[in-house]
Amino acid sequence: MSKFQNALTINPAKSPFFYGYVILFMGTLGVYCSIPGQTIGVSVFTDPVKDALGLNRNQFSNAYMLGTIMSSLFISRGGVWFDKYGARYVAFFATLVLALTLLLCSFSAQMSEFIQQVLNQETWVIPFVLITCLFFLLRFAGQGILTMASRNMIMIWFDKNRGKVNMFSSVALSFGFSSSPLWVSALIDGYGWQHAWRYLALGLLIFSVLIFLFYKNKPEDHGLVPDGHKKDTETDDKTPQIGYKQFNLKEAMATRAFWMYAFMLAFNSFFITGLTFHVISIFASEGFPKEDAISIFLPGSVVAVTVSTVFNWLSDYLPLKLYLYLMLAGGVLAATGFLFLAYPFGIPFLVVGFGTLGGFFAVLNAIAWPRFYGRDHLGAITGKVMSFLVLASALAPPIFSFFFSTFGSYRLVGYLGLAFLTFMAIASIKSKNPQ
Structure with missing residues (x-):
């Protein structure tokens, strides 16, 4: 790691307590921040967005379905990126893509109208194709990559206590996800659907900075091992690695x-x-x-x-x-x-x-x-x-x-x-x- 990166990030080895608990909090927060790309976060926008785009409910639902299916074809590639580049960079760029997509979604009605004027075509196909592509990016970056990278990072930092930390994460996310339609709906009612998406994009940009600072790939990269024991270089070289056989x-x-x-x-x-x-x-x-x-x-x-x-x-x-x-x-x-x-x-x-x-x-x-x-x-x-x-x-x-x-x-x-x-x-x- 470069000196510049060291100056900007936290060293887990110097933490007064096991850094895995920071990972638990940040990873859980990362999954929570994927809400704008989850069904529970998108569904609140359905009525105002479909009306603004001139789509009926079936057309809007089919666009969401196609975008989701398209994302499923590429999510496995995101898993390969996770193994190659680690949770920090994958989650960071996924968050940036999700934020940019939300920003584009907020201008979707204007974009659709502009394309129709340029092509001199007034048809539902143009907003349908546009929102399908945006749904693909939302689902791929939010439900797919950000969620996967954040959850996997937590699991990598724990082994014997994996179930216990997942318990805290699951409970927090259950309450967080179930309450999200309330505050997202309040945001739409207060500021309109376009500004609601822009505020969510701004929040994700802020969170991307936290990812860069606090997300860490593996405890071994910092002289630690899962569950919170510091690595003893004299004895650990003789100790089998945690994880048993590593399946590809x-x-x-x-x-x-x-x-x-x-x-x-x-x-x-x-x-x-x-x-x-x-x-x-x-x-x-x-x-x-x-x-x-x-x-x-x-x-x-x-x-x-x-x-x-x-x-x-x-x-x-x-x-x-x-x-x-x-x-x-x-x-x-x-x-x-x-x-x-x-x-x-x-x-x-x-x-x-x-x-x-x-x-x-x-x-x-x-x-x-x-x-x-x-x-x-x-x-x-x-x-x-x-x-x-x-x-x-x-x-x-x-x-x-x-x-x-x-x-x-x-x-x-x-x-x-x-x-x-x-x-x-x-x-x-x-x-x-x-x-």
């Missing part, structure tokens, strides 16, 4: 565990996104009012936070295969409640089921990959998994909609979900920790 992406994908855990996490993204996107229509098709549909999310969040808190803490002591089957059980419960929504047990099953899915997702998506495959190629591995999750979340709304418009009911989704979970339960029997 090709080796990881050759194991059954990679596919079983990735598919289970992708199922969570698919089911929760589809349910959230169509929840009012789903409940209305079974004779429930809008208020009943919206009311399921608060108790579901309580279940998710409780599950993630308890099982993050216990994950340092328990095998993750138990977690996989408990997550499968949560999926079965959710799909059963989805199928029998009109019955007295339907809504409780659905709430407990999708809450359990979300809780174990928060644990396994962070803990499984470094425990199973080591830290050296964590970016490439989690980048590939992230591409599955993003693709699943992009496909869910149109698939749910297709089943309802074709068959007049969402129930087929529930039957297919139970069939998939049955397959997963059988296929996961021989899914073992590759270490």
Whole structure:
């Protein structure tokens, strides 16, 4: 590292306490700052932006879906960058790209009008293509790269205490994400959607400076080891490195565990996104009012936070295969409640089921990959998994909609979900920790 860089950054070895706790705070803040690129952050802008662009709801939703699918094709490349350049630079540039994209989004209506004037064409295709490209950048930089780099950095700085620190991060993010629509909506109501995006871009520019100062790639780069012990050069040279066998992406994908855990996490993204996107229509098709549909999310969040808190803490002591089957059980419960929504047990099953899915997702998506495959190629591995999750979340709304418009009911989704979970339960029997 150059003298200039040393003068501008913090030296973790000189910290009066283990610098991993700074990493925990900054990494959690990094995931939180990805909200403008997450569905929960974009959805608040839907109505004012689609109206300003002259798009109807279906066109706007399809643009979001296409942008998300496009981003899923490139996110795995971001994982390779993480392994090559480290969390600091990858997160720094992802934040700058996200900030620039938000700035461009704030001028999207003017840009669309200008392009239409230059081409002398008044058509919905121009704003559709423009916002699709902007959604691609939002999803790629925000939901994809910034989230992945920040979460992976935390996991690299801890080993035996990985579950405990992920517990604190998961709880903080659960409350942070659930409250974000309130303050984003207040920002839009107070200043308008264009200025709201500009203020978010300014906040990200400020955060990029904090990334440059405080993000650190590996504890070993600073004479430390995961969990907070200083490296003794005389004895540590004789001690095996933490991480066991370091799998690359090709080796990881050759194991059954990679596919079983990735598919289970992708199922969570698919089911929760589809349910959230169509929840009012789903409940209305079974004779429930809008208020009943919206009311399921608060108790579901309580279940998710409780599950993630308890099982993050216990994950340092328990095998993750138990977690996989408990997550499968949560999926079965959710799909059963989805199928029998009109019955007295339907809504409780659905709430407990999708809450359990979300809780174990928060644990396994962070803990499984470094425990199973080591830290050296964590970016490439989690980048590939992230591409599955993003693709699943992009496909869910149109698939749910297709089943309802074709068959007049969402129930087929529930039957297919139970069939998939049955397959997963059988296929996961021989899914073992590759270490």
